[in-house]
Amino acid sequence: MIAALVALSAVLGFGVAVGTGTASAAPVRQTWWLDGCGMPKVQVHAWTRPGNYKTVIALDGLRATNDKSGWEYNTRIQDMASSGVNVIEPIGGMASFYSNWDAPSNLNGQKYKYMWSCVINNRLIPMLDQKGLAVGPAHKYAIMGISMGGSSAMIIGANNPRISHLFSMSGYLNLSAPGMRTAIRVAMLDAGIEAGMGPFNSDSMWGPPWSGRWYDNDPFVQINKMHNKKVRIGAGGGFWGQYNAVGSVGDFIGNVEGTPLEQLAWAQTRAFQVQALVNHVPITTDFPIVGTHTWGYWSDMVWRAKNSGWFHD
Template identity: 45%
Template sequence: MRDGSVTVLGDTANEEHSLTDTGVSEVRPRKRIGRLRRAAMALGLSIALPLGLAVVAVGPTANAAFDPGAQDVWADSAMGPIKSRVWRASDGNRNKVVYLLDGLRARTDLNGWEIETNVGPFLASQGINVVMPVGGQSSFYTDWYAPSNFNGQKTTYKWETFLTQNLPDRLAAGDLGFSRSRVGVVGISMGGSAALTLAAYHPNQFSYAGSLSGYLNISAPGMREAIRVAMLDSGGYNVDSMWGPPWNPAWLRNDPFVFAPRLRDNGTRVWVSAASGLPGVYNTPQTPIDYFNTATGMGLEALALANSRAFQVRMASIGANNVTYNFPAQGTHMWGYWQDQIYNMKNDLYANIG
């Protein structure tokens, strides 16, 4: 992709879109009945099979989960000490840095990127310092209003503050000395929308944002209800403790479809990817639970694709030309496909950070 251009990779869409006066995307399919049926099916799957389930069905792993080549870096925060895993760039530079954000079922011991992929050492070998924050299940990496009152959460999530203040302070200090500006942030699923949000509101820190199978139109019909159900399933979290009830302005503040002009005006380099939902090379189900998770991943990825396509139309409607879109013809909501996207975006990422 070159500056001043919009790149679409694997573009097989056959929809027509428009924006209403209220900024809500309307999809006007050429084959209306079939596409509406598929959209309804995807939405139904997203509610019945919540958004976090497919992250469990990761397929073949690329490493042994814990990488001794990384180091633990702890940073204090309002949530207590938070661990990140860090891979230093092989060439020793301290300017090219990317944060990799996890999905809805983020664990407290390791980031899913480390557990399921080899992108930490890979990007480090390419001259990029990699930072993987650990934790944040169902957090959307945002600052919550209050602790979740459904599951006895003790502290209020303050992930946006952590990622934009506490963590960069720690990374800039001591033996690390990492740059605080022109940093990249890339996330999957829940972390995809969060990556775009962080870049939109903190342009002095983030010059690059990537959403892989992210939900970029959360004000669309059914999305807020789907997120509510997903967060209950993933840890029993109450979404009202995050952004308040559905009519609270915080929902709009964190919706990439709504804040798209910020990304355009900031000049943020953006990478958006979502696959078709059709099984591909990483889908090799053998047991009943494998087939269940594959079906779940198909529905989730179809929903992510619909969201990402809506975001594409929104950016085009406001004249934004700073986005690369990659829509593979095959792929479900799985780590193998997200690892492939990191390999695809590596050159673009390297050129636009540091």
């Protein structure tokens, strides 16, 4: 657990941005701006195509940046828009857990309170409705995320009747488990320091560790809100594979740190699997033996979900 706590503050790397289609039959890439519910305006990148059968909102990880989503930097999941699934990527939200916070983060002098749940539920989804992107027979949305965004996707999806599909990849799905609140505290402190923004305070997010808001935002505790939802979870076994090439000392350190991070996510995701079984919530799973806390493995998880038909209603 000590190794996992230290590793949970690791940096997720970023890569190269990709292009988009422009022909009438090809996906269209768009940039939208949303009212931030008291935060600065939120940028959204979208890849859409008429006739697609589902729209998915893709959430970033702990070290989200304000220019592009990690999904766009590191993967080509936007290519799903060429074959059925519109991809929507909100930009930003570092260390936010995509939640409405109790107060601005006081340790780094943040000028505003994070209000990400408001942005996604009350700004983004109504905009998607207006643009006719509630496609498919159910006219509802999918939401997915990695790491921090994985647990966030589960909570947002569980509480929003406009969302039918929930997908967590390497998410921490039992935040009330012993040691997890300390792990989250350490990770949020480190994320802000590494980004030059100063440490984020988890007490400003959901209150002190004994606050009930930690339970409100714990997918494990909120499992019974996921009945009648289509739920998918996944995590790697922590073993190195094709996305763990070592070309520098930084690559080696990132790979080493990614192993305990993923093993902790695997343990938490397996615990959630048992919780779903006990509470009769049907789920699908993706537990490859090979896979660390790295974007390439998450991209593969998304494509496996799509190719299996999971995004269909």
